[in-house]
Amino acid sequence: xxxxxxxxxxxxxxxxxxxxxxxxxxxxxxxxxxxxxxxxxxxxxxxxxxxxxxxxxxxxxxxxxxxxxxxxxxxxxxxxxxxxxxxxxxxxxxxxxxxxxxxxxxxxxxxxxxxxxxxxxxxxxxxxxxxxxxxxxxxxxxxxxxxxxxxxxxxxxxxxxxxxxxxxxxxxxxxxxxxxxxxxxxxxxxxxxxxxxxxxxxxxxxxxxxxxxxxxxxxxxxxxxxxxxxxxxxxxxxxxxxxxxxxxxxxxxxxxxxxxxxxxxxxxxxxxxxxxxxxxxxxxxxxxxxxxxxxxxxxxxxxxxxxxxxxxxxxxxxxxxxxxxxxxxxxxxxxxxxxxxxxxxxxxxxxxxx
Ligand code: NAD
Numbered sequence: 001x002x003x004x005x006x007x008x009x010x011x012x013x014x015x016x017x018x019x020x021x022x023x024x025x026x027x028x029x030x031x032x033x034x035x036x037x038x039x040x041x042x043x044x045x046x047x048x049x050x051x052x053x054x055x056x057x058x059x060x061x062x063x064x065x066x067x068x069x070x071x072x073x074x075x076x077x078x079x080x081x082x083x084x085x086x087x088x089x090x091x092x093x094x095x096x097x098x099x100x101x102x103x104x105x106x107x108x109x110x111x112x113x114x115x116x117x118x119x120x121x122x123x124x125x126x127x128x129x130x131x132x133x134x135x136x137x138x139x140x141x142x143x144x145x146x147x148x149x150x151x152x153x154x155x156x157x158x159x160x161x162x163x164x165x166x167x168x169x170x171x172x173x174x175x176x177x178x179x180x181x182x183x184x185x186x187x188x189x190x191x192x193x194x195x196x197x198x199x200x201x202x203x204x205x206x207x208x209x210x211x212x213x214x215x216x217x218x219x220x221x222x223x224x225x226x227x228x229x230x231x232x233x234x235x236x237x238x239x240x241x242x243x244x245x246x247x248x249x250x251x252x253x254x255x256x257x258x259x260x261x262x263x264x265x266x267x268x269x270x271x272x273x274x275x276x277x278x279x280x281x282x283x284x285x286x287x288x289x290x291x292x293x294x295x296x297x298x299x300x301x302x303x304x305x306x307x308x309x310x311x312x313x314x315x316x317x318x319x320x321x322x323x324x325x326x327x328x329x330x331x332x333x334x335x336x337x338x339x340x341x342x343x344x345x346x347x348x349x350x351x352x353x354x
Contacts, residue, residue: 001052008059011347013039014109015055018102023095024085027102028054029110030062031079035345038108039079040295041065042115042135042147043099043126045087058082060241064262065292067341068285071318072311074296079110087117093125100129108132113147113295116240120146134299143308144298147291148184150308154290154315155185155260156192158282159234161316162256165323166280167233173197176232178222178254180204181239182213185260185288189238190217203227204239234258242266244281249273258282271334275326282319283337289315 003009014031031039041062048054058080066078083099085091096118103112103126113135114123126133138144159177163169177193178201179186187209190200194217202219203226204210213219222230228248235254237243241263244252249270257264257279264284265271274281290312297303297311322340326333339349 001055003055003059006056006059008056008063010059010063012059012062015059016106018099018105020095020098020102023092023098024090025095025098025102026084027081027099028058028084029079029081029103029106030055030058031077031110032059032062033066033345033347034077034079034109036070037075037077038111038132039065039077040069040074040111040113040134040292040299041078041080042113042291042295043081043083043118043122044115045083045085045091045117047086048082048084051084054082054084060263064285066345067338068289068292069296070341070344071286071337072289072293072296073314074292076111076292076296080115081110081112083118091122096122096125097129100126100133103132104130106132111295111299113292134295136298138298138305141305142298143294143303143305145294146184147294149188150294150312151185151260151288151291152188152192153309154293154312155189155236155238155258155287157313157316158287158319159193159236159256159258161319162258162280162282162323163233165320166256171196174199175234176201176230177234177236178202178227178230178232179213179219179236179238180224180227180243180259181237181261182209183238185291186236186238187213189236189260190219194218201227201230201232229253237261237264244270244274246270246273249277252277252279254279256280256282258287259284260288262288265334268334268338271332275332280323281333283322283334285341286319286322286337287315
């Protein structure tokens, strides 16, 4: 595997492979940039079919974390980790403790937390072996805990900013939103949207998750392969990455794409296809920073939940600035965001920035 030549490789500072024979741990940590502080980003557990697939994912995710942390003004660099395995079958406390030892061996260069496939409970096992972990349980009123609801709050406020910019509306009453994935983030997002009168359509691979949001928030259930093509005001991808690609974009009928999923654009140029179709795209790592803001405050220690919420309330203004600048300069929103983030990291503009 030629890591240095991979498309996803972007002068990452460190890529480390960790293995523990006793627990079967196979993990990779990637640090993209530590220019702004120790690298922070969650740990994804996923049944990657090949190591190359896992490396590509961790590289892409780590870079996304550099951009996200820089954009949110956090004193953190960007990194990410993956554990290769099926999260519903291969999890054991020992596996996560072994992962904690692996993280600890990096001496604080990388701070982990939960991501897709891992939970607050898993992080408590990690914390037995290292202090470089956040996203643990929090006392009432204190910063921390599951980052999902905080991510949902940032996405909700970001959707409102996008609706204001693209549709000229300051409220969500009657605004139609299609949510792809109603898991940790999507569920809480639906709760916030429904409370403001948005009309919800939802899809998820897990029928029970769909039934819950339909029952609690009067959402309409839609088949997974139909959701992306719905004629709605807002499409909110809250499942996995690369949903915006050459095949899906021509099918989209939404006016706005604004969701929690990381790496929504399969490639940088997909942002141009969205722009040409008149679709306003809220760059993923700007709108979904609520969780890492919470993790950062928790890790720093002594912060309250109210402070976390106040920090998250800065997300819509950040997005509005990107929307305005993209319109003024006739550029894509993702190119504008990437340029701002890379400048903060002291990196040259990326070759995909247009
Ligand atoms: P999750 O695993 O709890 O939920 C994801 C849901 O999407 C699951 O219910 C899953 O069944 C569903 N899903 C998967 N593929 C789907 C498909 N093709 N169509 C419809 N549904 C599908 O994960 P989460 O914590 O809610 O995170 C969602 C996304 O947001 C991920 O991309 C994650 O990286 C990103 N994100 C999460 C956070 C956080 O704080 N949890 C922060 C930033 C970004």
